[in-house]
Amino acid sequence: MEIREFTDADWPQVWPILRAVIQARDTYTYDQDMTSEQARVIWLEPPPGQTVVAVDEGGVVLGTAKMGPNRPGPGSHVSTASFMVGPQARGKGVGSALCRYALDWARSSGYAGMQFNAVTETNRSAIEIYKRLGFAIVGTVPGAFEHPDLGRVGLHIMYCAF
Amino acid sequence: MEIREFTDADWPQVWPILRAVIQARDTYTYDQDMTSEQARVIWLEPPPGQTVVAVDEGGVVLGTAKMGPNRPGPGSHVSTASFMVGPQARGKGVGSALCRYALDWARSSGYAGMQFNAVTETNRSAIEIYKRLGFAIVGTVPGAFEHPDLGRVGLHIMYCAF
Numbered sequence: 001m002e003i004r005e006f007t008d009a010d011w012p013q014v015w016p017i018l019r020a021v022i023q024a025r026d027t028y029t030y031d032q033d034m035t036s037e038q039a040r041v042i043w044l045e046p047p048p049g050q051t052v053v054a055v056d057e058g059g060v061v062l063g064t065a066k067m068g069p070n071r072p073g074p075g076s077h078v079s080t081a082s083f084m085v086g087p088q089a090r091g092k093g094v095g096s097a098l099c100r101y102a103l104d105w106a107r108s109s110g111y112a113g114m115q116f117n118a119v120t121e122t123n124r125s126a127i128e129i130y131k132r133l134g135f136a137i138v139g140t141v142p143g144a145f146e147h148p149d150l151g152r153v154g155l156h157i158m159y160c161a162f
Numbered sequence: 163m164e165i166r167e168f169t170d171a172d173w174p175q176v177w178p179i180l181r182a183v184i185q186a187r188d189t190y191t192y193d194q195d196m197t198s199e200q201a202r203v204i205w206l207e208p209p210p211g212q213t214v215v216a217v218d219e220g221g222v223v224l225g226t227a228k229m230g231p232n233r234p235g236p237g238s239h240v241s242t243a244s245f246m247v248g249p250q251a252r253g254k255g256v257g258s259a260l261c262r263y264a265l266d267w268a269r270s271s272g273y274a275g276m277q278f279n280a281v282t283e284t285n286r287s288a289i290e291i292y293k294r295l296g297f298a299i300v301g302t303v304p305g306a307f308e309h310p311d312l313g314r315v316g317l318h319i320m321y322c323a324f
Contacts, residue, residue: 022235029237071280073184074308075191075317112314115303117279118233139301141277141321146236152274155237157319159303 001062001094003101006051011040013061014053017086018043025148027123028082029155048109052101054085054094062089065098067105070115079106079114083126096129103133107162119156120145127156135160163224163256165263168213173202175223176215179248180205187310189285190244191317205244210271214263216247216256224251227260229267232277241268241276245288258291265295265322275323282307283316296322 006014018039022030030042045051049068053061063085070080081102085094106114114135119127121140135158143152168176180201184192192204207213211230215223225247232242243264247256268276276297281289283302297320305314 025236029233029235031234070306071191072193073191074187074310075280075306077308077314078303078306112305115306118237137301138303139299139319141240141275141300141319142323143274144232144237144240144277144321146239148236152239157301157303159306161304 001054001056001097003052003054003065003097006044006053006064010053010061010064011036014043014064015039017061017064017084020087021084025146027120027126028084029118029145050105052098054098062086062092063094063098065102067102069111070117077110077112079109079111080116081106081114095126096133099129099133103160111162113159113161115160116156116158118145119158120147121154121156122147122150127158130158130160133160163216163218163259165214165216165227165259168206168215168226172215172223172226173198176205176226177201179223179226179246182249183246187308189282189288190246191280191307212267214260216260224248224254225256225260227264229264231273232279239272239274241271241273242278243268243276257288258295261291261295269324273324275321278318278320280307281318281320282309283318284309284312289318289320292320292322298322 015036045066045068051066054063065083067081069076070078083098138157138159140154140156144155147153177198207228207230213228216225227245229243231238232240245260300319300321302316302318306317309315
C-alpha cells in the first residue's frame with residue numbers, strides 16, 4: 001500500500017468510497033444527499049492542506065484522507081484531518097496508515113497539534129486507532145449525532161498535542 | 163433595542179462591527195485579512211438558519227448574530243450561533259440579548275441544543291453570559307487560539323441542552 005497525493009484521475013474511485021461512508025450515516029455528519037460535485041468541494045482540501053489516497057499495488061484506491069488547518073486566523077496553527085476507508089478495505093490497517101500519514105504531515109508542516117471536531121462515540125475502531133496514535137478525548141457533546149440504528153449518540157472532540 | 167432579521171441595507175453597519183472584532187483577533191478564529199465580500203458569505207446564514215441585528219431606537223446597529231444547524235446530516239438537530247457587538251455598544255447587555263434571542267429561536271425551531279465550537283477561554287464576559295444562559299463547558303482544546311497579547315490560550319467547546 002502506498003499513500004500519495006490525490007490527482008483528478010482518482011475521483012472516480014474516491015467518490016464511491018465517500019458515498020458509501022456518507023450514505024451509511026453512522027460516522028460522518030455529512031448530508032446523505034450530497035452529490036459527487038458537492039463531495040468534491042468538501043473533500044479536496046486547498047493548500048496549505050492536502051488530500052491523499054491509499055492505493056494498493058494494482059492502483060485500487062483503498063481509502064482517502066484530507067488534512068489542513070482546523071480553523072482560520074488565530075486557530076490556524078492546529079490541524080485537522082478526516083479519513084474514509086472503502087467497505088472492502090476495512091480491518092486491514094488502511095485507516096491507521098492514513099492517520100499516521102496525516103500526523104506526520106502535520107508535524108512536519110509545523111502545526112502544534114491535531115484536533116478532531118466530531119468523532120461519533122460509537123465508532124469504536126476509529127477511536128481506538130486515534131488513542132493509540134496519541135489522541136485524547138477533550139470532551140463529548142451528548143446526543144449530537146443521530147445514528148440510524150442507535151438513536152442519538154455523543155460526538156467526541158479529540159486532540160493530539162505535538 | 164430591537165432584534166430583527168438582517169436585511170441587505172444593514173450590511174454597511176454590520177461590516178464595521180465584524181471588521182473590528184476580526185481585526186482585534188482576540189475572540190474569533192477568522193482570517194484577519196477577510197474582505198467585506200468574504201465576511202458577508204460567512205456571516206449571512208442561509209435558511210434554515212438566519213442572521214439578525216440588534217438596533218437601537220435610532221436605527222443604529224449595536225450588534226449582530228447568526229444561527230443555524232451546527233453540522234449537516236446526522237448532526238443537524240444541534241444548533242450553533244455566533245455573536246458580535248460593536249466596540250461602542252459593549253457592556254450594555256447587547257450580547258446577552260442576542261444570545262437569548264438565538265436560544266429562543268433554536269428552541270422554537272425544534273433543535274435539541276446549542277453548541278459553541280470555539281470559545282476563546284480568555285473571553286470571560288462572553289463565557290459568563292453563556293453560563294448564565296445554561297451553557298456548560300464540554301471541554302477545552304489547549305493552546306488552540308493564538309491571542310495577540312496572551313499567546314496560545316485554550317478554546318472551549320460549550321453546550322446547552324434544551
